[in-house]
Amino acid sequence: MSPLLDIAVEHKLGSFTLDASFTSDGRLTALFGRSGSGKTSLVNVIGGLIRPQVGHVIVDGQVLVDTRRGIFVPKHRRRIGYVFQEARLFPHLTVRQNLLFGRWFTPKAETDGKDLPAVLDLLGIGHLLDRRPTGLSGGEKQRVAIGRALLARPRLLLMDEPLASLDEARKAEILPYIERLRDEMAIPIVYVSHSAAEVARLATTLAIVDQGAIKACGPTAEVMSRLDMARLPGAPEASSLLEAKVIGFDAEYGLTRLETRAGTLQVARAGLALGSTLRVRILASDVMVSLSPLDGISALNVLAGTVAEIGERSEAGAVDLRIDCNGEMIVARLTAKSVAALALKSGSPVYAVIKSVSIDAP
Numbered sequence: 001m002s003p004l005l006d007i008a009v010e011h012k013l014g015s016f017t018l019d020a021s022f023t024s025d026g027r028l029t030a031l032f033g034r035s036g037s038g039k040t041s042l043v044n045v046i047g048g049l050i051r052p053q054v055g056h057v058i059v060d061g062q063v064l065v066d067t068r069r070g071i072f073v074p075k076h077r078r079r080i081g082y083v084f085q086e087a088r089l090f091p092h093l094t095v096r097q098n099l100l101f102g103r104w105f106t107p108k109a110e111t112d113g114k115d116l117p118a119v120l121d122l123l124g125i126g127h128l129l130d131r132r133p134t135g136l137s138g139g140e141k142q143r144v145a146i147g148r149a150l151l152a153r154p155r156l157l158l159m160d161e162p163l164a165s166l167d168e169a170r171k172a173e174i175l176p177y178i179e180r181l182r183d184e185m186a187i188p189i190v191y192v193s194h195s196a197a198e199v200a201r202l203a204t205t206l207a208i209v210d211q212g213a214i215k216a217c218g219p220t221a222e223v224m225s226r227l228d229m230a231r232l233p234g235a236p237e238a239s240s241l242l243e244a245k246v247i248g249f250d251a252e253y254g255l256t257r258l259e260t261r262a263g264t265l266q267v268a269r270a271g272l273a274l275g276s277t278l279r280v281r282i283l284a285s286d287v288m289v290s291l292s293p294l295d296g297i298s299a300l301n302v303l304a305g306t307v308a309e310i311g312e313r314s315e316a317g318a319v320d321l322r323i324d325c326n327g328e329m330i331v332a333r334l335t336a337k338s339v340a341a342l343a344l345k346s347g348s349p350v351y352a353v354i355k356s357v358s359i360d361a362p
């Protein structure tokens, strides 16, 4: 079976060269990279705003571009939805009119509006229908912009930094809607971001973009825990992503207990529903390593495991290593000196001592 996305393009833009190829079967593929790395150019190639000099763009088996065969489907025939950093709503139209505007670009037989209730429900915007964009919060505007894109029944949704202009509170408000969109709609999403936290939370597939090329691509947890991340320019800090379940709350200290395959973690958070599941992100620099189980330290989270792999020493003298904790990989960043002092090697039994855990719940 062909992948959902199959992209390989070469294109010169002034002195910048895009030479990027990747395939993805992810529901949400994040393009992550520094400013100027080529993320937007790549999105524009997929959307049809840039006609690449060489290459192909195939979405769900549909060939949109194949330069060898002279195929270039123009952008208005690609059925690709766009959501930008700013919502770009029409100020003189109501939310309802803005939402239905996207349908002008959809084949007639599909513009019956029967999707509207489901989209309103998915994005929680039913109560806004008669309002005009001026009175809406940034998060509400973005939800309307997403709804407008969805109502055009796209075969792919391109989201280019959709949260970048929102403050933290508005971001937290909109993230669960993007998760629902990812999990409940059968529309693959390509999502541009330079926020590692956002990508850790949302992406099923992660592609690292640098200098116009894809430097790594694969399942998010796998890419994020690669030991060569520190040497990939523009990549996020190596980290472990774990699926966790809320199993208890200690009201006296405001600590939530999370069950993961690697062991139990405690985080300083309240208000998480018992039994709910979430992703946990642990930065390599927040993990220390001990040879014995520890007493008398402040860290609450100590997981037993064995060293699975030791990375190369960085220029700054740091070494990342992967610790296998019951089949779950925890990445730790140590100094080369500590690795030597503890005589760590592949197979050494160790304890990962976790200083801080970030979780994806708002």
Ligand SMILES: Nc1ncnc2c1ncn2[C@@H]1O[C@H](COP(=O)(O)OP(=O)(O)OP(=O)(O)O)[C@@H](O)[C@H]1O
Binding pocket: 013, 014, 015, 016, 033, 034, 035, 036, 037, 038, 039, 040, 041, 042, 194
């Ligand atoms: N039409 C063009 N002519 C010349 N150079 C261009 C053109 N379009 C883009 N570039 C250059 O290509 C590079 C990649 O730009 P692009 O917008 O794709 O990066 P990006 O990763 O999306 O960055 P940001 O996160 O800042 O939006 C930049 O150096 C940009 O200046």
